[in-house]
Amino acid sequence: MPNNSWRHIKEMMGSLELGPEADVSQLEPLLTSENIEKLEATFVVKVQASVAQWLQKALDGEVGEWSREQEPNTDPSGFYHSPMPAIVLQILAENIHLAGMVSESLQHRVHGMALSELGTFLKSFSDALIQFSQDHLSGEALAAHYVSYLLAALNHQSELSASLSILHFDGVAPGVLAPVEAGLDELQRRICRLVLEALQVELQPLFTALPSRQWLSSSELLDRVCEQTSNFCRDFRRIRNPEVQVLLAEAERTVVVQYLHALMQGRLVCRSADERAQAAQCLQHDAAQFKELFLSLGLEETAHCTPVLLAVRELLNLCDPTLLGLEVAGLQQQFPDVSEDHVSALLDLRGDVSREQRQAALSSLETGPSSSPRTGRRALFSLVPAPTPALSTCLSGLCT
Known part of the structure; x- marks a missing residue:
């Protein structure tokens, strides 16, 4: 019976009498291009409103996690993880795909809308992190795991960046993702800044005791700085590469910058050649200890900036102050962004530099390379x- 039915159907389909009575190729489109344009525009507006709502829900859910008493969730590899990045990209990718089943022009419209909404989402994400930071640091809403959730946010940014290609399809113009990629890069910088600001807040009280007579005679003060830094950075292992290398390098630079700033506050002036030798030895020890600390945390050796402490050490270790110009020129060659005020404050540590010797040393900066950092140098x-220049004009012949 089924075979007979199929045979009859085939015979009917092949009958000329059942053929079309009009030439279909001559029929006009049911909708004009203007009507299609209006329908597509209306459709995109409605989809955009729905997408914006779902993305906001995803962000609200993530922000709600930040006040938890528990640390962020982790994936099987131990990295901080959240479903938010996957949800965001899935919402956008599905709408782009469905639009492509209708027409190519609609797909391009929805794709442009999706990228625009993703850019808005990234801005909202960044704004939420800033508010989270302000509330925590002001004490208005202390978060039990403040830094951990910032680190988790860095992983979310990384996942969004790594999976952005899911929004690409054939026919998309090159560079169309550039604005979103720029937004992701800015989000990464924002999160890193917030983490580093938290590290700076923790270390500032410790650096108020450096340098000092106690620093000259004991490593206890620096040991405390390294211990605090290590404790702060212990959860960096929850961040994926390459972001963890970026953050570790910036954390080391933050510590070194605070160390240099402490050296320039005039808290210590060496009173003898023996104290200058002690201070130089402390700088060498501290540089080695910082290097060991950040190597243990996983920072690649080529990224270290602790060599600056060894360069400053040479300013103290030099026995003849009349030769300081050579050391200052060498310092500027290694670190072109050093200024006259920086060098002057570092020379104050020595305690034996006359006004003429200071001017001679600083003059080597004026004839040296440009003070702007060179390409590729951080x-x-x-x-x-x-630092504010000392009021003393060394009328006695010595700068102290």
């Missing part, structure tokens, strides 16, 4: 607030 001294 800023360092330019991040250290320039």
Whole structure:
């Protein structure tokens, strides 16, 4: 019976009498291009409202986690993890795909809308992190695991960045993702800044005791700085590469910048050649200890900026102050963003530099290379607030 039915159907389909009575190729489209344009525009507006609502829900759910008493969730590899990045990209990708089943023009419209909404989402994410930080640091809403949730946010940014290609499809113009990629890069910088500000807040009280007579005679003060830094950075292992290397390098630079700033506050002036030798030895020891600390935390050796302490050490270790110009020129060659005020404050540590010797040393900066950091060289001294020049004009012949 089924075979007979199929045979009859085939015979009917092949009958000329059942053919079309009109030439279909001559029929006009049911909708004009103007109507299609209006329908697509209306559709995109409605989809955009729905997408914006779902993305806001995803963000609200993530922000709600930040006040928990528990640390962020982790994936099987031990990295901080949240479903939010996958949810965000799935919402956008599905709408782009469904639009493509209708027409290519609609897909391009929805794709542009999706990227726009993703950019808005990233801005809202950044704003929420800033508010989270302000509430925590002001004491208005202390978070039990403040830094941990910042680190989790860094992983979310990394996952969004790594999976952004899911929103790409054939026919998309090159560079169309550039604005979103720029937004992701800015989000990464924002999160890193918030983490580093928290590290700076923790270390500032410890650096108020450096340098000092106690620092000259004992490593206890620096041991405390390293211990505090290690405790702060212990959860960096929950961050994926390459972001963990970026954050570790910036954390080391933050510590070194604070160390340099402490050296320039005039808290210690060496009273003899023996004290200058002690101070130089302390700088060498501290540079080695910082290097060991950040190597243990996983920082790649080529990224270290602790060599600046060895360069400063040479300013103290030099026995003949009349040769300081050579050391200052060498310092500027290694770190072009060092300024005259920075060098002057470092020379104050020596305690034996006359006004003429100081001027001769500083003159080597005026004839040296440009003070702007060279291409590929990270800023360092330019991040250290320039100390206020001492009121003393060394009328006695010595700067102290």
